[in-house]
Amino acid sequence: xxxxxxxxxxRVRSLMTVLGIAAGVGLFAAATAITTDLRAQIGxxxxxxxxxxxxxxxxxxxxxSSKLTQAQMDAxxxxxxxxxxxxxMGTLNEPxxxxxxxxxxxxAFAQRVPLVTGRHxxxxxxxxxxxxxxAQRLNLAAGQSVGIGGESWRIAGVYRTGSRLFDxxxxxxIGPVQRLFAxxxxxxxxxxxxxxxxxxxxxARVIAQVAREFPALRAIPGTEFAGAIRLFxxxxxxxxxxxxxxxxxxxLVVTNMLMMAVAERTREIGILMxxxxxxxxxxxxxxxxxxxxxxxxxxxxxxxxxxxxxxxxRLESVGFGWLPxxxxxxxxxxxxxxxAAVGLxxxxxxxxxxxxxxxxxxxxxx
Amino acid sequence: xxxxxxxxxxxxxxxRDYEGGGVQALRDVGFTAEAGRSVALTGPSGCGxxxxxxxxxxxxxxxxxxxxxxxxxxxxxxxxxAFRARRVGFVxxxxxxxxxxxxxxxxxxxxxxxxxxxAERRExxxxxxxxxxxxARAHFLPAQVSGGERQRAAVARALVNQPAVLLADEPTxxxxxxxxxRVIELLLTQARERAALVLVATHNPEIAAALxxxxxxxxxxxxxHEGPPAA
Numbered sequence: 087x088x089x090x091x092x093x094x095x096x097r098v099r100s101l102m103t104v105l106g107i108a109a110g111v112g113l114f115a116a117a118t119a120i121t122t123d124l125r126a127q128i129g130x131x132x133x134x135x136x137x138x139x140x141x142x143x144x145x146x147x148x149x150x151s152s153k154l155t156q157a158q159m160d161a162x163x164x165x166x167x168x169x170x171x172x173x174x175m176g177t178l179n180e181p182x183x184x185x186x187x188x189x190x191x192x193x194a195f196a197q198r199v200p201l202v203t204g205r206h207x208x209x210x211x212x213x214x215x216x217x218x219x220x221a222q223r224l225n226l227a228a229g230q231s232v233g234i235g236g237e238s239w240r241i242a243g244v245y246r247t248g249s250r251l252f253d254x255x256x257x258x259x260i261g262p263v264q265r266l267f268a269x270x271x272x273x274x275x276x277x278x279x280x281x282x283x284x285x286x287x288x289x290a291r292v293i294a295q296v297a298r299e300f301p302a303l304r305a306i307p308g309t310e311f312a313g314a315i316r317l318f319x320x321x322x323x324x325x326x327x328x329x330x331x332x333x334x335x336x337x338l339v340v341t342n343m344l345m346m347a348v349a350e351r352t353r354e355i356g357i358l359m360x361x362x363x364x365x366x367x368x369x370x371x372x373x374x375x376x377x378x379x380x381x382x383x384x385x386x387x388x389x390x391x392x393x394x395x396x397x398x399x400r401l402e403s404v405g406f407g408w409l410p411x412x413x414x415x416x417x418x419x420x421x422x423x424x425x426a427a428v429g430l431x432x433x434x435x436x437x438x439x440x441x442x443x444x445x446x447x448x449x450x451x452x
Numbered sequence: 453x454x455x456x457x458x459x460x461x462x463x464x465x466x467x468r469d470y471e472g473g474g475v476q477a478l479r480d481v482g483f484t485a486e487a488g489r490s491v492a493l494t495g496p497s498g499c500g501x502x503x504x505x506x507x508x509x510x511x512x513x514x515x516x517x518x519x520x521x522x523x524x525x526x527x528x529x530x531x532x533x534a535f536r537a538r539r540v541g542f543v544x545x546x547x548x549x550x551x552x553x554x555x556x557x558x559x560x561x562x563x564x565x566x567x568x569x570x571a572e573r574r575e576x577x578x579x580x581x582x583x584x585x586x587x588a589r590a591h592f593l594p595a596q597v598s599g600g601e602r603q604r605a606a607v608a609r610a611l612v613n614q615p616a617v618l619l620a621d622e623p624t625x626x627x628x629x630x631x632x633x634r635v636i637e638l639l640l641t642q643a644r645e646r647a648a649l650v651l652v653a654t655h656n657p658e659i660a661a662a663l664x665x666x667x668x669x670x671x672x673x674x675x676x677h678e679g680p681p682a683a
Binding site for chain 2: 088091092095353354357358359360361362363364367444445446449
């Protein structure tokens with residue numbers, strides 16, 4: 087109760103401190119959620135369909151920007167047979183989404199994806215199967231059409247993989263999708279080749295074989311796919327920077343609040359020291375106040391982060407399916423632990439002041 | 453014939469200089485006082501009364517001289533905070549209550565310093581407040597009670613740890629005569645029951661006359677000592 091009363095005695099300052107912490111935590115929570123979620127989505131999609139090995143162009147900065155020629159894919163198909171799945175993957179700037187994700191897959195793979203309504207696309211019919219999130223956002227259903235690359239494609243059905251990234255896109259036959267991404271007159275290319283091996287030893291063998299027999303290609307375990315995407319590394323570096331700024335900002339905000347509290351309450355601290363309180367006991371009282379504000383800032387910050395994600399998700403320019411719309415308990419706990427640690431670290435300077443404080447001087451403080 | 457009582461407090465050759473000796477707040481002050489007695493410290497403002505109380509309460513350290521409280525040389529006390537919590541009770545002129553703590557919490561504060569458990573603290577604080585007729589005001593904040601009630605709560609806080617010495621610096625200076633008298637009576641009664649030594653710095657001659665001994669200070673030196681013999 088004392089902590090509450092002390093925090094509430096300077097309501098505006100406490101509110102500003104909480105809002106300052108919340109702003110930082112919100113940004114941190116939203117940014118962390120995006121990177122963690124993207125990794126998890128891609129990881130789960132790769133895992134769900136048992137793609138043990140992902141093969142991409144060696145010199146490509148990221149698997150998403152990889153380009154495999156028909157000759158390379160034919161050679162891989164000759165080596166791995168039915169275990170190989172060629173895939174075309176990319177985003178298009180369409181009137182209905184700035185980042186329309188389109189996958190080109192084989193009919194055999196498409197059959198492995200569960201449907202919500204309708205059926206899978208039929209080869210040669212210029213059809214797509216649309217992800218559930220994309221269908222909801224565009225208010226489209228099986229039987230209707232969608233414009234892709236300036237042409238009308240019939241929606242054969244709606245699928246749900248459980249990965250928002252993929253459920254925010256659509257999939258069609260490889261050949262027509264290749265032509266969507268290939269420059270006029272050039273040969274269609276693949277993005278990735280995925281191999282199902284069944285066990286870790288076979289995965290290691292495939293990776294070694296690709297390294298040996300296909301020097302222009304690179305094979306990585308499916309579990310490392312998300313980590314190999316350069317965009318993620320850039321985003322993670324960005325999030326790391328945000329985290330440092332947030333933590334530093336929080337430390338400054340909380341330290342400032344505590345220093346003002348010590349300055350304003352010097353005489354009270356003198357009273358407490360006169361009745362026997364040690365600087366350590368006074369610091370404990372300040373620590374409780376600091377943690378109370380940090381806790382409030384963390385709760386508000388996570389709500390703010392959630393609101394930020396929902397708000398940004400509504401923006402047309404962002405596309406859809408990319409952003410997580412919830413924060414995991416682990417992420418909330420991580421932000422709480424970091425802010426609590428900062429809240430405690432912020433006590434260092436006030437502690438130095440308290441340890442130098444003479445009770446008699448404090449009692450006489452005006 | 454009773455054996456002479458050992459002095460609870462021995463102050464011997466006490467000096468306190470400030471500004472490198474340019475200001476002598478106390479000059480060779482010496483006296484003794486026995487447990488259960490009350491001593492008035494009088495003299496004009498700036499004569500050294502508060503400085504003397506601060507030195508006895510270990511809020512400050514002397515430049516020279518010695519203070520023994522219950523046989524313990526204060527110069528040898530390493531943990532002044534623990535010493536104050538255990539051996540000393542303070543009552544200040546402006547009550548000096550922590551405004552965000554209720555009267556009960558203010559009275560509990562010295563017991564927190566001693567590391568007592570919450571249940572014991574609450575029980576003792578409630579008991580102490582009842583003794584100063586503040587049981588009904590225990591959960592009020594200082595700003596919600598009168599000046600006299602605040603000062604009675606300050607007395608309760610000063611006595612709650614059963615200190616050996618109670619140091620009161622102008623405890624009635626901010627009260628009307630009726631409330632002032634009540635606070636002094638309370639202070640003396642409670643201290644006597646606990647056999648605590650009471651030192652009261654005051655400008656009020658009536659209060660000084662009501663106490664067992666009277667020490668008058670001028671310019672930092674003892675000029676008159678009535679009651680127990682000077683050391």
